[in-house]
Amino acid sequence: MSQFTWFTGRGPALLEAQLDRRIGLAEPAALDHRPLHEQRLVVLDLETSGLDTRRDQLLSIGAVVIEGGAIDLGQQFECTLQRRDHKVGPSVLIHGLAPSDIAAGIEPAEALLDFMAFLGDSPLLAFHAGFDQRMLARALKQSLGYRLRHEFFDVAELAPLLCPQAKIPHGGLDDWTGYFGLQAQQRHHASADALVTAELALILFSKARRQQLDSLLALQQRLAGWRRRQRAHSLHRQH
Template structure:
């Protein structure tokens, strides 16, 4: 979706939901696209890089168990501005998922439920541009909460580092063979850019790895003349 269409959809959402006594963070989210101009220099944009750990890979059946995010401003990761919280999924955590992220039922027994955690995350996110690896997966979980709690989906511009990888890192694949698809996995990109991954499969650890990968790919985009938000949207925007 182009930014023009997104802003039009946002205008309709504001007219429909703006007067419903929403939580302040949700109300503020309706203003997320205000002031966002495709001609902005990328260095003038603010980003929040997100990762979720879940009970599994089925977006319909599974639930979130951990949220992690870091902020990136003027091309730099602000380690002092991060979001990290365990989430009570309201269901069991399969053993196969525990083996991946190490989050056991006892660790989330006293944690808050997703709707409460995501409400606070909205406050952390503000109007910043959201960035994630395989962003549609994370966005599905966020929007399930947003739609159920507020009636509208997340209004922020969303970028996907996988799409960006395909556009600025990999060789052209004009026939759609996708033979390089595995090269866009988080581990492969971290290795390509020499990024250590000591906290792999923790939400905050993966968010930090994604943020550093995003930094490297922004540099590649800039090297070929992509210095404006519109250039970044062209290669990474979630449609």
């Protein structure tokens, strides 16, 4: 048996043990009407070499779990990915990852397999989730030949949807944590940002239940209508 298994085309080469792990990853769960407090959710934050989702690299992953209606501090994930070709850029002033941290990181395929095993079949939450979703999907495709199909929910959308009285239509994480009086231990650190995002999400879920939105499926449906109204409002203002 060969030590490596090659994918067809230009896919990555994986050790057979890595391929076995990839094959064994859980299929993402379909959204349903389970109450929010019965749902396991993984709250994700990524640090990257920049904001270009086509060229920049995923550098670190931080994640915490919401389960049983609370943050389960016994389920946390944190790792830095090894990037041999990483060049220090302006983003180091934000994420603070030194070249030595990245050189000592975990080989990307191993790191991503570890994270996907931690994720299991759970949906994902993130702040400005579109960016995290694209960066994670690209990293998974490049390092594992894996297509990300897990559901993502954007806390940056849930917050103005559920709290229109705050009048923070396009707020950042600092805006919303400030509004609710939350404090991040260390901003722009993946694990710390994931934790404060999870705290914010729990507040929003409480508000969702008061609005008879007590499942991810109900939230997804309400979000779809909210997005349509946002687009219509934006088009109206342009004309």
